[in-house]
Amino acid sequence: YLIRGNIRSEDQHPVSRAIRRVYAPFVHVALASPKTTVLIGVLAIASALPLYPRLGSEFMPPLDEGDLLYMPTTLPGISIEEARRQLQIQDALLAEIPEVEAVLGKVGRAETPTDPAPLSMAETVVTLRPRSEWRTRYERRWWHGWAPSWLRPALTPLWPEFRPMTRAELIDEMNRRVRLVGWTNAFTQPIRNRIDMLATGIRTPVGVKIYGHDLAEIEVAGAAVERALRGVSGTRSAFFERQQGGSYLDIEPDREALARFGLRVEDVNDVVEGAIGARLVTTTVEGRARFGVTMRYAQDFRATPEAISSALVPLPDGGAVRLDRVADVRIGPGPAMIRDESGLLVGYVYVDIHESADLGGYVERARAAVGSAIAAGDVVLPEGGRIRWTGQYEQLLEMEERMRFLVPLSLLAIVVLLWLQFRNFTEVLIVLASVPFALVGSVWALYLLDFHLSTAVWVGVIALVGLAAQTGVVMIVYIDQAYEKRLRAGLIRTLADIVDAHAEGTIQRVRPKLMTVGTMLVGLVPLLFSEGSGADVMRRIAAPMVGGLVTSAFLTLEIIPVIYTYWRFEELLARRLEEAVPAAVTELTWLTRVVQAGAVLLVGSTLLQLYVAPHPGLLAAHVTGAVTLGLGALAYAWARRTAIRLLPDHVDLTAAERPPPSPEPPPDDPGVSDVPASS
Numbered sequence: 074y075l076i077r078g079n080i081r082s083e084d085q086h087p088v089s090r091a092i093r094r095v096y097a098p099f100v101h102v103a104l105a106s107p108k109t110t111v112l113i114g115v116l117a118i119a120s121a122l123p124l125y126p127r128l129g130s131e132f133m134p135p136l137d138e139g140d141l142l143y144m145p146t147t148l149p150g151i152s153i154e155e156a157r158r159q160l161q162i163q164d165a166l167l168a169e170i171p172e173v174e175a176v177l178g179k180v181g182r183a184e185t186p187t188d189p190a191p192l193s194m195a196e197t198v199v200t201l202r203p204r205s206e207w208r209t210r211y212e213r214r215w216w217h218g219w220a221p222s223w224l225r226p227a228l229t230p231l232w233p234e235f236r237p238m239t240r241a242e243l244i245d246e247m248n249r250r251v252r253l254v255g256w257t258n259a260f261t262q263p264i265r266n267r268i269d270m271l272a273t274g275i276r277t278p279v280g281v282k283i284y285g286h287d288l289a290e291i292e293v294a295g296a297a298v299e300r301a302l303r304g305v306s307g308t309r310s311a312f313f314e315r316q317q318g319g320s321y322l323d324i325e326p327d328r329e330a331l332a333r334f335g336l337r338v339e340d341v342n343d344v345v346e347g348a349i350g351a352r353l354v355t356t357t358v359e360g361r362a363r364f365g366v367t368m369r370y371a372q373d374f375r376a377t378p379e380a381i382s383s384a385l386v387p388l389p390d391g392g393a394v395r396l397d398r399v400a401d402v403r404i405g406p407g408p409a410m411i412r413d414e415s416g417l418l419v420g421y422v423y424v425d426i427h428e429s430a431d432l433g434g435y436v437e438r439a440r441a442a443v444g445s446a447i448a449a450g451d452v453v454l455p456e457g458g459r460i461r462w463t464g465q466y467e468q469l470l471e472m473e474e475r476m477r478f479l480v481p482l483s484l485l486a487i488v489v490l491l492w493l494q495f496r497n498f499t500e501v502l503i504v505l506a507s508v509p510f511a512l513v514g515s516v517w518a519l520y521l522l523d524f525h526l527s528t529a530v531w532v533g534v535i536a537l538v539g540l541a542a543q544t545g546v547v548m549i550v551y552i553d554q555a556y557e558k559r560l561r562a563g564l565i566r567t568l569a570d571i572v573d574a575h576a577e578g579t580i581q582r583v584r585p586k587l588m589t590v591g592t593m594l595v596g597l598v599p600l601l602f603s604e605g606s607g608a609d610v611m612r613r614i615a616a617p618m619v620g621g622l623v624t625s626a627f628l629t630l631e632i633i634p635v636i637y638t639y640w641r642f643e644e645l646l647a648r649r650l651e652e653a654v655p656a657a658v659t660e661l662t663w664l665t666r667v668v669q670a671g672a673v674l675l676v677g678s679t680l681l682q683l684y685v686a687p688h689p690g691l692l693a694a695h696v697t698g699a700v701t702l703g704l705g706a707l708a709y710a711w712a713r714r715t716a717i718r719l720l721p722d723h724v725d726l727t728a729a730e731r732p733p734p735s736p737e738p739p740p741d742d743p744g745v746s747d748v749p750a751s752s
Contacts, residue, residue: 089584096583097576099631104572107635114632117624118509121516128516129431129525132469134609137240138262143167143178143197143247144276145256146423149318149409156180156192159253166251167199172207172243175200191410198263199247204604209235210242241428248309257312259425273463274421279436280464281422281443284415285455288316288408291420297452298422298443298460305439307430313422319409322378325401334399335389341400344386349375378402417458424464431525436466472528477683483535487542494546503636504545510628511541511621518620522601522612529613536614537621540593544625547586548633552578556641571641579634590626594619650716657716664709671701 083089103110145163157180164176178197182190190196214232216225244260251258259277261269266276273280281298285291295313302311326341346352351367374380382397396402412419426435440462446452454460491501515534524530555578559565565574600608600615650658675698678691685691 083581083584086584092583092587093580096630097580100576100579100634103631103635104576104638107639110632110635114510114628117513117628121513124516124520128519130433130469130473131431131525131527132465132472133528134525134613135240135428136262136265136609137606138264139606140201140263141199141244141247142261142263142266143195143199143251144259144261144266145195145197145251145253146259146312146314147193147256149191149193149315150320151192153181153192156195159256160195160197162253163195163251163256164197167197167247170243170247170250172202172238173199174202193409201243204237207238207243210238212236244428257310257423259310259312259423261425269465273465273467275423275464277423277425278432278465279424279426279439279462281424282414282461282463283420283422283455283458284417284461285420285458286418287455288411288418288420290453290455291418291458292317294452294454294458295420295422297446301442301446301452302422302424302439305435305442307426307435307438309425309427311422311424313420314410316408316410316412316418316420317406319407320404321407322381323401323403323405324381324396325403327399327401330399334394336386336394336399340386341396344384344396348384349381378404429523432466432469433526436462472531476531480531480535481680483538487539491542491546495549499640500549503633503640504542504549506636507541507545507548507625507629507633508538510632511537511625513628514620514622514624515617516620517624518616522616524613524616527613529610530617533614533617534621537618537625540618540622541625541629544586544589544622544629545633547582547589548579548629549637551582551585552634552637554578555581565645568638568642568645571638571645575634575638575641579630583630586630587626590622593622597622646713646717649720654716654719657712657719660712661709661716664705664712668702668705668709671698671703671705674698675702 143163147159151159160178160180164178167173167176176197176199178195180195181192211234214228214234216228216232217234220228248258248260261276261278270276281302283291283294283298285294292315295315299311299313302308324341324345326338328338331337331341347368348370351369353365354368355366357364357366369375370384374384382395382402384396385393386396386399387393412421424439426432443452443460447454488501488505491504492498495501495504512534515537518524519526519530552575556565556571556574559570559574559577564570597615597619600611601619603611647658647661650661674694678694678698681691
């Protein structure tokens with residue numbers, strides 16, 4: 074209904090004519106200078122290679138939940154009253170920050186077996202105000218110092234001098250403000266903390282589990298690992314959760330004293346259980362509810378070791394004796410909490426890192442630091458024990474293992490679909506040549522936006538591979554249409570004829586190609602500027618797709634026509650040689666298979682290195698494939714040059730020196746190509 078009126082053809086549409094008028098000279102220059110064009114593409118790919126190792130890695134980007142969870146830890150043995158006082162001080166300091174709306178702290182464990190939190194660990198939920206109410210920060214821009222006053226109003230909206238405070242800056246300020254003696258800070262988010270605790274048992278991004286058979290040895294090793302990690306770049310805090318340090322009231326019966334009074338150990342246990350603990354004496358029924366009634370000493374008679382020592386133990390002949398006369402009552406040290414995993418005792422080292430630090434790179438540095446400390450003797454592992462790195466890093470490793478299979482499967486699915494479209498493996502490879510060009514833009518976009526490689530980024534990269542293949546298909550389909558039309562008309566006789574046909578297919582259909590890319594960009598670019606919950610993940614999915622589409626569109630429009638043109642020329646050369654010099658075709662075919670075998674061996678050995686451990690056989694296969702590919706390519710080039718000299722019309726076959734054709738078709742026949750056919 075909306076498409077009505079005078080609809081102009083693509084040849085007469087002003088937008089199409091303007092785009093082709095700009096694009097046509099670039100295509101002709103690219104086809105006339107193929108080596109330079111391909112070199113530009115190679116340099117573009119090379120520009121992204123040094124950036125890739127600097128991107129870093131993480132499992133998932135920090136999803137902004139809107140609130141923060143402050144979880145400081147101290148040494149065990151702290152009393153309830155002191156823990157309460159310290160918690161009030163922490164809450165008061167956090168509440169002074171203007172961005173904080175409310176603070177709710179908890180110390181100790183709740184009445185549930187799923188929350189075995191000791192008194193030495195506090196949990197404080199910090200509710201933040203909306204981002205619009207946060208303070209701003211001054212940032213010196215690149216135009217400061219030279220821009221005149223009349224130009225600043227135009228530059229300030231694009232590069233403002235004052236920007237809102239970031240969440241990382243707010244956490245750093247909180248960390249400085251609540252840095253109390255004896256406490257080690259850790260900041261996370263409520264939902265993320267629960268997920269991490271359920272998945273790995275570690276409440277910080279990185280954790281170290283130290284396994285052993287003796288708690289004392291684990292204690293020594295954990296404290297040494299804590300000291301080693303504090304000096305690693307990117308560490309915000311490192312704390313080993315002490316196993317020792319708890320205080321216990323030990324009541325050890327004296328058997329000789331018990332024998333003098335005619336008592337048994339069971340008599341002492343009954344007094345400890347009934348008078349100090351609690352003993353169920355009856356059950357009361359109130360309607361349908363039943364409540365147990367327990368009885369024990371009043372608070373004043375069991376609050377101190379001295380009061381407990383005064384507890385009376387009944388004698389068989391009537392009378393009683395003080396507890397401290399038949400038992401040793403003392404306060405002794407012991408483990409505050411005992412953890413065990415996989416049949417071994419285990420201690421946890423909690424490591425909180427700065428949000429700007431990449432998780433994978435930090436763990437590599439931390440492992441190197443701990444390894445150096447072990448080699449130097451500063452860290453002594455328990456006998457028969459080991460170290461295991463866990464936390465989000467463990468989830469990162471699991472994600473990388475999955476991606477090793479998901480990415481090749483995605484590529485295989487794309488290859489199968491392309492082969493079903495073209496029924497020619499060479500055309501499939503030419504279409505896939507747009508993928509490296511797309512990855513160039515992805516790497517640059519991630520580097521400029523300071524995004525680390527994560528699950529969200531890999532999802533965007535997998536989607537980008539499909540989009541890049543789609544743009545390549547659009548290019549190849551239109552080039553094939555122009556080529557087949559001229560081939561049926563008998564106008565394909567020289568390289569210049571192929572160049573003209575491909576220029577026609579490339580230039581005449583440039584608007585649909587730009588519309589394909591533009592439509593995708595219109596839907597993806599707004600995600601880069603989105604805010605709110607979930608925006609961090611969406612930005613990392615969209616960033617590689619946006620950057621990849623930009624470079625893929627530019628390089629695909631320039632480089633794929635060049636590659637495709639010279640592949641068509643090889644087909645034309647093979648047909649001419651088949652007619653004039655059949656023996657040369659046999660030799661070139663054999664050399665082509667040698668080159669293909671070398672390429673398959675080289676690529677296969679390279680991919681196998683991602684799935685198997687290093688092996689001398691892989692290195693030998695890698696070297697053999699590279700040598701076979703190189704020597705085969707040189708031999709093919711020499712044989713091809715010799716075969717061309719044997720052709721009687723080799724000059725006409727390779728002639729490409731002609732003036733550039735006009736980008737516009739003749740006005741009297743809009744169906745004719747905008748590039749004149751070769752005579």
